[in-house]
Amino acid sequence: MQSTSFGSGNQGQQVGQNYGTINAEFHLPPGNVSAVRACPAHADAPAEQAETPPAPSATIPFSPDPDFVNRGDILDQIDQRCSKPAARVALVGLGGVGKSQLAIEFAHRIAARQPDIWVFWVHAGTQARVEEGFRTIADAVKLPGRNQPKADIPQLVYNWLSNERNGRWVTILDSADDRDVFYSANSTHGPATGDARDRRSFATYLPQSRNGSVVVTTRNKDLAFRLTGRRQNMIEVGPMAQADALTLLERKLGSLPDTTVATDLVQALDLVPLAISQAAAYIQARAPRSSPEKYLVEFRESERKKSRLLAYDGGDLRRDGDASNAILTTWTISFDHIYLKRQSAADLLSLMSFFDRQGIPGWVLKPSRTTEDTTQARCLDEAGERESDDDSSATNSGTDDGTDDDIDGGFEDDVAMLRNYCLITADKEGDEFEMHGLVQLSTRKWLEATGQQETFKQQCIKRMAASFPTGEYENWETCRRLFAHVQVALGYRPSGETVETWATLLYNGGWYALSQGRYDIAHEMAGKSRKAHEKRLGKENTATLASISLLAWVLSNQGRWEEAEKLFVQVMETNKTKLRADHPDTLTSMANLASTFWNQGRWEEAEKLFVQVMETSKTKLGADHPDTLTSMANLASTYRKQGRWEEAEKLEVQVMETRKTKLGADHPDTLTSMANLASTFWNQGRWEEAEKLFVQVMETSKTKLGADHPDTLTSMANLASTYRNQGRWEEAEKLFVQVMETSKTKLGADHPDTLTSMANLASTFWNQGRWEEAEKLFVQVMETSKTKLGADHPDTLTSMANLASTYRNQGRWEEAEKLFVQVMETSKTKLGADHPDTLTSMANLASTFWNQGRWEEAEKLEVQVMETRKTKLGADHPDTLTSMANLASTYRKQGRWEEAEKLFVQVMETSKTKLGADHPDTLTSMANLASTYRKQGRWEEAEKLEVQVMETRKTKLGADHPDTLTSMANLASTYRKQGRWEEAEKLEVQVMETSKTKLGADHPSTLTSMANLASTFWNQGRWEEAEKLEVQVMETRKTKLGADHPSTLTSMANLASTYRKQGRWEEAEKLEVQVMETSKTKLGADHPDTLTSMANLASTYRKQGRWEEAEKLEYVHSFASHPVVTLCSVDWLASSSFKLGESAEPQQ
The missing domain is CATH 1.10.8 (Helicase, Ruva Protein; domain 3)
Incomplete structure (x- = not known):
């Protein structure tokens, strides 16, 4: 301001050069007022007295927050950047994420730490609030002339801030969300001269002086960039950690x-x-x-x-008085602002609010010239502004009458605006978007208030239905990306024509969920799709029937076969009435019903329907039609389940050859037929033929479908199972690991196929005696199955049985029994008392009783299983023969030789007729019969059978196959029983050395072979050689199986017997007492092994002349003083399961 004083000797006006407004003060002598003409513009201006410049202070309108939580290094970042000359920093983020609270804390900290710095606070929400903030700064620093009516406060503040002599300062521009406040034509400041050239935007009043810093809090990234000049000056503030x-x-x-x-x-x-x-x-x-x-x-x-x-507003002393404390209201301000600026961006936000909050694909959101969405203009709150429905300004790109380039450009501009306001974020590639869940909710409530919620909900359903494909494998990647959004749409309740669109979307979503093993969500989607289709189209419509069939398939996969059957019958009967009995859809529904019978073990009913479908398809469609071939494959699978190998093989060969001719050798259906035929070979023990086909299927699948395709993984698992059955553990394990890892990556860790692959690998560990590794996997499979499928799902029950078998092999009888009982009872309730899986569970429980010497309980269950299988499956079914062999083994253990022999002979003869003389099951039956002869001292008959079994296995399986080694050990045992020591020793050495090489030095079978050889040395009086082996076996078993495992106790008893033979009574007694006490605790006082241990100890007492102690123990039955362990030839055969129309990996 110019100030001029006049004395009595000088009566004039002094004007200095000034490029702004000249303000003159006149100091006249008394009585001369009329002599001077004052400037009209300032005639009434009051005189100002000079003010003392104040010390630096802070104008922060909020007190420090005692509840403030420091969030990482954000405050440090602000402080670091503000320490540089002319710094500008922007905190950018969604409303409510704490930008202002961070700014308040920073302002107080800088004011407390550096009292010589001015700290100014300007609320920048509107032009009026900015002017008010500048006025506060002017008052704080006591700017001269600030109280003049026409004072240009922003210019005065700008001048003061630019003057480095005034000291250092920091200015906080809080809530600078509206670009127009700082840059538009309506947000300008200057003298009201009428000349637009003299007016300036508020942004120009922010000096870039070396002594000052500007900190901005904003929701608008674009404004943040304009105010700070660089992206590097922007600090994005998101939700808290x-x-x-x-x-x-x-x-x-x-x-x-x-x-x-x-x-x-x-x-x-x-x-x-x-x-x-x-x-x-x-x-x-x-x-x-x-x-x-x-x-x-x-x-x-x-x-x-x-x-x-x-919507609750609880108040907050550290939030601006004009700002709502309710989060919904806070965001509504942003929505309204975007709607006024760019309606199409608001429409895009509205649409996105109905998707899942993450992974929203841009290609689904982007409108096209064919998009049927109709977007109506929405009204804001009654107190706000409204845009007319016919607004066609350049700021609204919601119309669809331009070119594709216009559409793309408009969409990108919409995305940019939403990102600028931090309402959405994009992934690294920029293809997918994400919103906070609460932002979505707020958007939907905003739409609800304006009556537009249903409009955008229907748009979302239409976009998703047009984008989400069917559930075939080739669509999985697209389905995976979109599935979360289908899950969200599941909760919508559309009306009108959108209902049918919604039902179709849920049908496709349910189809995909079923393929991924996500049965619960698949069930919900299929169920809602069915109801919606029925309501909209009626119960007999094709789409309705498809939804019912999908629901039935989901139920079937959940093991809920009765419910599935009821639905399949409904579809079949409707198709027969509506379309004719020979219509393809009717035949499909019949096949679906047959598959339900198949899963329940109702083979005759399944066969009857499959035959009917096959014959009708041949007549109606032709013998080489794909549907006809599928029906033949389904019938073959039923034959295979019944053990009718020749009939199954005949059909499968026919299907395979026709598909090769009709579709090509590398067509997926051809490969499936080859796998089915290989499975039939597998069930017959024709390993080489099965392996040859499985290798061919696997290699072709890799080339044709890809290494990670589910069918390729199945073929690899099938081949691995073939290796496992041939005792080729390393090859099997390698493939199973590969299948498991790929399944985890491709399908997920809890997918049923992944769990199957884990169980297969565990079974391979199980076969190698790697109990801990097997147990770990089986527990994981069981727990995941319980969570994923339910405690009573067939797959869960199988996993429990597998774990129980592992416990049984470790001698953990109580744990095994508990699980087997649970499986059996649940199977009876869930599947029925005569279901094949129920019978298997009963046989498993019987085997646990068998191992504990509880013969009567074992026998009772085995008789029940055998009789039911005879009735259900037939007397010559492989499972029936297995149950007969199990019962015979129980008779043998009780010394009931004639009954055992009768059953073993029957099993052997039937197996020869049914399966062939060289089938693995036939050879097992021969070995079992030979064992019975050996127990009766019928050495020649036993030897004859054992030689035959051994030679056939050598030819069929190879000289180093585990089953071959078992037969060699059995023959050696027969030689030993006859005192033919050299022949026995020769075989046992061969078995031991091969086992070490093939299975490993600590494999249970290897240890058994060492114990057998030690027994032969023992019988020849070669005590040192026997002792050396027995110590090695005992120590390895303690480490491998545990000190209280039955096999460990046996090895201890064997070593004690060797000590006893050498007269080393104390060493023998010490071991025998330990064996006896552990057996009592582990097996029970009346277990046969416990009684044997008592007899052994009594023998040691007797040898020492300790008659009273011996007599006390000798009331028990007399047992052999040196129990000899031989490889058990009783095979507990597990069942294999196959899916209709495709080959599933044979499982133990």
Whole structure:
């Protein structure tokens, strides 16, 4: 300001050069007022007195927050950047994420740490608030002339801030969200001269002086960039880290509730500070009737209650008075602003609010010239502005009458605006978008208030239905990316024509979910699709029947076969009435029903329907039609399940050859038929033929379908199973590991196929005696199956049985029995008393009783299993023969030789007729019969059979196959029993050395072979050689199986017997007492092995002349003083399961 004084000797006006407005003050002598003409513009201006420049201070309108939570290094970043000359920093983020709170904390810290720095606070939400903030700065620094009516406050402040002599300063521009406040034609400042050239935008009043820094908080990235000049000057502020959110909740509540509840609560609130603070305020205001637990329950109950809670405004002293403390209202401000600026961007946000919050693909959102969506203009709140329905300004790109380039450009502009306001984020590639869940909820409530919610919900359903494909494998990747959005759409309740579109979307979604083993969600989708189709189209419509069939397939996969059967019957009967009995859809529905019978073990009913479908298809469609060939494959699978190998093989060869001719050798259907034929070979023990086909299928699948295709993985598993059955453990393990890892990556760790691959690998460990590794996998499979499929699902029961078998092999009888009983009882309830799986569970329980010497209980179950199988499957079915062999083994253990022999002979003769003389099961039956002869001392008959078994296995399986080694050990045992020591020793050495090479030095079978050889040395009086082997076996078993495992106890007893023979009584007694006491604890006082241990100890006492102690023990039955362990030739055969129309890996 220019100030001029006049004395009595000088009566004139002094004007200096000034490029701005000249303000003159006149000091006249008394009585001369009329002599001077004052400037009209300032005639009434009051005189100002000079003010003393104040010391630096802060104009922060908010006190420090005692509950403030420091969030990582954000404050440090602000401080570091503000330390540089002319610094500008912007905190950018969604409303409510705590930008202003960070700015408040920073302002107070800088003011406290550096008292010589001015700290100014300007609320930048509107032009008026900015002017008010500049006025506050002018007052704080006591700018001369600020009180003049026409004072240009922004210019005065700008001049002061630019003058480095005034010291250092930091200015906070809070809530600078509107670009127009700083840059548009309406946000200008200057003298009202009428000349637009003299007017300036507010942004120009922010100096870039070396002595000052500007900190901006904004929701608008574009404005942040304009105000700071560089992307590097922008600090993005998102939701809090979970630990910080928990700390904030604790400080707001005064104490932290249960950790789980607190974590769930802050996660439900998207870790947004404002939402957390207001939730705490709500809880405290209503305590004790409200609590974090009750708040969380109410929050999750429904969207309406969630919205009510989020609309709560509890007040906050550290938020601007004009700002709402309710998170929903906070974001509504952004929505309204975007709608006014660019309606098409608001429409895009509205559409996105109905998708899942993550992974929203841009290609689904982008409109096209064929898009049927009709977007109506929405009204804002009554107090706000409205744009007319016919607005065609350049800011609205919601119309679809331009070129594709216009559409693309408009879409990209919409995305840019939403990203600028931090309402959405994009992934690294920019192809997919993400929204916070609470932002989506707020958007939907905003739409609800304007009556537009249903419009955009229907748009979402239409876009998804047009984008989500069917559930075939080739569509899986697209389905995977979109499935979460289908799950969200599952909860919608559309109306009108959209209902049919929604039902189709859920049908495709359910189809994909079924293929992924996600049966619960598949069931829900299929069920809702069915109801919607029935309501819209009627019960007999094709789409309705397809939904019913899909639901039935889901039920079937859940093991709920009765419910599935009921639905399949409904579809079949409807198709017969509506389309004719020979219509392809009718035949398909019959095949589906047959498959349900098949899964229930109702082979005759399944066969009857499959035959009918096959014959009708041949007549109606032709013998080489794909559907006809599928029906033949299904019938063949039924024959295979019944053990009718020749009939199955005949059909499968025919299907395979026809498909090769009709479709080509590398067609997926051809490969499936080859795998089915290989499975039939597999069941017949024709390993080489099975292997040859499985290798061919696997290699072709890799080339044709890809190494990670489910069919390729199945072929690899089938080949691995073939290796396993040939005792080629390393090759089998390598393939099973590869299948498991690929399945985890491709399908997920909890997919049923992944669990099957884990069980297969565990079975390979099981066969190698690697019990701990097997147990670990079986437990994992069982627990995941329980969670994923349910405790009573057939696959879960199988996993429990597998784990129980592992316990049994480790001698953990009680644990095994507990699981086997649970499996049996659940199977009876779930599947029926005569279901094949129920019978298998009963046989497994019987085997556990058998191992514990509980012969009567074992016999009772085995008789029941055998009789039911005879009735259900036939007397010559492989499973029936297995049950007969098991019962015969129980008779043999009880010394009931004639009964055992009778059954073993029957099994052997039937197997020869049914399966062939060289089938593995036939050879097992021969070995079992030979063992019975050996027990009776019928050496010649036993030897004759054992030689035959050994030679056939050598030819059929190879000289080093585990089964071949077992037969050699059995023959050696017969030689030993006859005192033919050299012949026995020769075979046993061969078995031991081959086992070491083939299976490993610590494999249970290797240890058994060493014990057998030691027994031969023992019988020849070669004590040192016997002892050396027995010690090695005992120590390895202690390490491998545990000190109380039955096999370990046997090895200890054998070593004690060797000590006894050498007169080393104390060593023998010490071991025998240990064996006896452990057996009592582990097996029970009346177990045969316990009684044997007592007899052995009595013998040692007797040898020492300790008659009383010996007599005390000798009331028990007399047993052999030196129990000899031989390889058991009783095979507990597990069942194999196959899917209709495709080959599933044979499993143990």
